[in-house]
Amino acid sequence: MADTMSSSFEQLSAAMADAVAGAARSVVAVHTGRSRSSGFAWRDGLVVTCDEALPDDAEVTVCLPDGASAGAKLVGRDAGTDIALLRIESGTPAPIAFDPAPVRAGAIALAVGSVAGTPVAAAGVVSLSGPAWRSLRGGEIDARIELGLHMRRIAEGGLALDAQGRAIGMSVFGPRRRVLVIPGATIDRVAAQLAAHGRVPRGYLGVGLQPVKLEPDGIGAMVMAIDRDGPAAKAGLHQGDVIVAWNGEAVRSVQALLRALGPASVGTVVTLSLRRAGQPVEAKITIGERPAD
Incomplete structure (x- = not known):
């Protein structure tokens, strides 16, 4: 044994x-x-x-x-x-x-x-x-x-x-x-993608966001800053708007919203449900490509 x-x-x-x-x-x-x-x-x-x-x-x-x-x-x-x-x-080694x-x-x-x-x-x-x-x-x-x-x-x-x-x-x-x-x-x-283009495209809204609490127990993403040449500005978003839903789905967190901006999102059109001065507003935004850092 x-x-x-x-x-x-x-x-x-x-x-x-x-x-x-x-x-x-x-x-x-x-x-x-x-x-x-x-x-x-x-x-x-x-x-x-x-x-x-x-x-x-x-x-x-x-x-x-x-x-x-x-x-x-x-x-x-x-x-x-x-x-x-x-x-x-x-001296290239054997590729894997x-x-x-x-x-x-x-x-x-x-x-x-x-x-x-x-x-x-x-x-x-x-x-x-x-x-x-x-x-x-x-x-x-x-x-x-x-x-x-x-x-x-x-x-x-x-x-x-x-x-x-x-x-x-x-x-x-x-x-x-x-x-x-x-x-x-x-x-x-x-x-x-890196070999062909040197980068991987990421989606871009052109806004700075901050989480806010919504009554009774929801979460929103408040627009704190906006790129005047970015997709959000072109779609009519304003500083102070609160994003409450993305294509009908409630915002769970700012991070979850940003994670939706993957390579496949570039060029797509999404509907944002907003609160502007307490009133409901909808905006359609074409997601852009994040500029190079």
């Missing part, structure tokens, strides 16, 4: 080490003057990394799996999904292909990063596998995947693998240092 268990553990250990070694051929270290993180080859000449770990206006160097270094330029970044895309000048199979809670999971070209790994389980969700910054994430493992900060932006060594997404830190996975489907969708 003991020999059988020992053999099983040895096989599992070897399989996990092989999975890390296989993924490491696509994983790179991402260095700037102030940060160290990881990334991976997404397409020929293009590397995906974690947006939050990449400082603004930083010179970036990528350390390749063979130990060589290459300069990199930022192609685009999307804070909503925590994805940044880099173009490296030479994501596995589309569903991820199950309780399955073994691996996180693989790079320290100056040397792989670094962490092992644990998928602690949560849920449906699509929208981040606080408005990013549409195709699945909610959390990993129960301890990951080093330098490995953020590297690959998350399943028990068979297949890439399922990018490992990043969420609130309270929980390890989240940005799924492969999200990366492929967003990175393609």
Whole structure:
């Protein structure tokens, strides 16, 4: 019995080490003057990394799996999904292909990063596998995947693998240092937009909003500031208006309203139910595209 268990553990250990070694051929270290993180080859000449770990206006160097270094330029970044895309000048590693199979809670999971070209790994389980969700910054994430493992900060932006060594997404830190996975489907969708346009469009109303209580127990979003050239001004909204419903659905919070301004919202027409000086008013607004910061 003991020999059988020992053999099983040895096989599992070897399989996990092989999975890390296989993924490491696509994983790179991402260095700037102030940060160290990881990334991976997404397409020929293009590397995906974690947006939050990449400082603004930083010179970036990528350390390749063979130990060589290459300069990199930022192609685009999307804070909503925590994805940044880099173009490296030479020595592209083997691009990764994501596995589309569903991820199950309780399955073994691996996180693989790079320290100056040397792989670094962490092992644990998928602690949560849920449906699509929208981040606080408005990013549409195709699945909610959390990993129960301890990951080093330098490995953020590297690959998350399943028990068979297949890439399922990018490992990043969420609130309270929980390890989240940005799924492969999200990366492929967003990175393609970044490669083509350098950005991901977000919806824009052109207003500054503040939550207010409505009698008896409702919530509204008061217009505190308005861009005179923005969509809201063109639709006739005024400072002091209170948005109480969006296409007939009551406003639950200002954050929920802003999260509705995803990429798919640009160009759509919505009906806003307002209170203006205590009187009900409706306005139709064509959602614009948020200007570049």
